[in-house]
Amino acid sequence: MQNIKFDFQNKSVVVTGGASGIGFRISSLFLAAGAKVSIWDYSEDALNKAKTELGQFASQLHTVAVDVSNRASVTQAAASLPWAVDVLVNNAGITRDKSFAKMTPEDWDAVISVNLTGLFNVTKTLLEKFNPSSPNKRIINISSVVALYGNFGQTNYVAAKAGVIGMTKTWGRELGRKGFTVNAIAPGFIRTPMTEAMPKEVLEQMAAKVPLARLGETEDIANAVMFLSTDQASYVNSTVLSVDGGLVV
Numbered sequence: 001m002q003n004i005k006f007d008f009q010n011k012s013v014v015v016t017g018g019a020s021g022i023g024f025r026i027s028s029l030f031l032a033a034g035a036k037v038s039i040w041d042y043s044e045d046a047l048n049k050a051k052t053e054l055g056q057f058a059s060q061l062h063t064v065a066v067d068v069s070n071r072a073s074v075t076q077a078a079a080s081l082p083w084a085v086d087v088l089v090n091n092a093g094i095t096r097d098k099s100f101a102k103m104t105p106e107d108w109d110a111v112i113s114v115n116l117t118g119l120f121n122v123t124k125t126l127l128e129k130f131n132p133s134s135p136n137k138r139i140i141n142i143s144s145v146v147a148l149y150g151n152f153g154q155t156n157y158v159a160a161k162a163g164v165i166g167m168t169k170t171w172g173r174e175l176g177r178k179g180f181t182v183n184a185i186a187p188g189f190i191r192t193p194m195t196e197a198m199p200k201e202v203l204e205q206m207a208a209k210v211p212l213a214r215l216g217e218t219e220d221i222a223n224a225v226m227f228l229s230t231d232q233a234s235y236v237n238s239t240v241l242s243v244d245g246g247l248v249v
Ligand SMILES: NC(=O)c1ccc[n+]([C@@H]2O[C@H](COP(=O)([O-])OP(=O)(O)OC[C@H]3O[C@@H](n4cnc5c(N)ncnc54)[C@H](O)[C@@H]3O)[C@@H](O)[C@H]2O)c1
Pocket: 016, 017, 018, 019, 020, 021, 022, 023, 040, 041, 042, 043, 046, 066, 067, 068, 069, 091, 092, 093, 094, 114, 118, 142, 143, 144, 145, 186, 187, 188, 189, 190, 191, 192, 193, 194, 195
């Protein structure tokens, strides 16, 4: 895919869950566009792999092992940041899928604490780390299409991702006067290592439900994140951008 040409020199970006999948693509495209990027991720293995793959951008890259659901860990990660922040991408997320009848309180707590409380922890801690003089501060939260229409086996995930949309709209109202825009992206079915591991027939069935008749690529989400991060997107606030090939119409 030919990516849109963005210029993020002199900007610094934090990407949670930035060491793999969608977050890794977001981090790579920001680095290629000249940004300084801090990748926050739980997995040391994924962080090491990302550092190797992004070796050419070493001088622009900062990585930190952090659990976004743990406030002490988030505070430590924030203290290690070498740069003031211009853009925060809240992308870290997990699934623990089961039908509601089979879902355990542990499944509920795990997903809510990473996918919902994690955003609260990271955003609250980083608010004072944003570049105070910038009129173009950006927070982009990764939700999901399932937040808009529910999904079998995902009570915990859907509740968290719908909560992310609620937080986005509230922060957009509260922080707008302070030079922030806050927006959410609702990805549809995106091809990541996670979906690649699914049986081919299941992937084909998923693609068949999409009006564009294909799964999304990580670049599709990364390009949307980058657009919302530009100075030119300064009047887009508190919105949810579906990037799903028209899945939810
Ligand atoms: N893949 C899809 O089709 C799809 C669709 C809609 C929404 N999303 C959302 O996009 C985001 C990225 O998904 P992905 O498919 O790239 O997933 P992924 O599993 O490939 O990547 C998620 C990253 O988050 C990190 N992470 C997990 N828990 C963490 C924690 N507690 N603290 C810090 N980092 C943590 C993981 O180590 C991993 O590197 C998630 O929020 C997901 O819910 C994905």
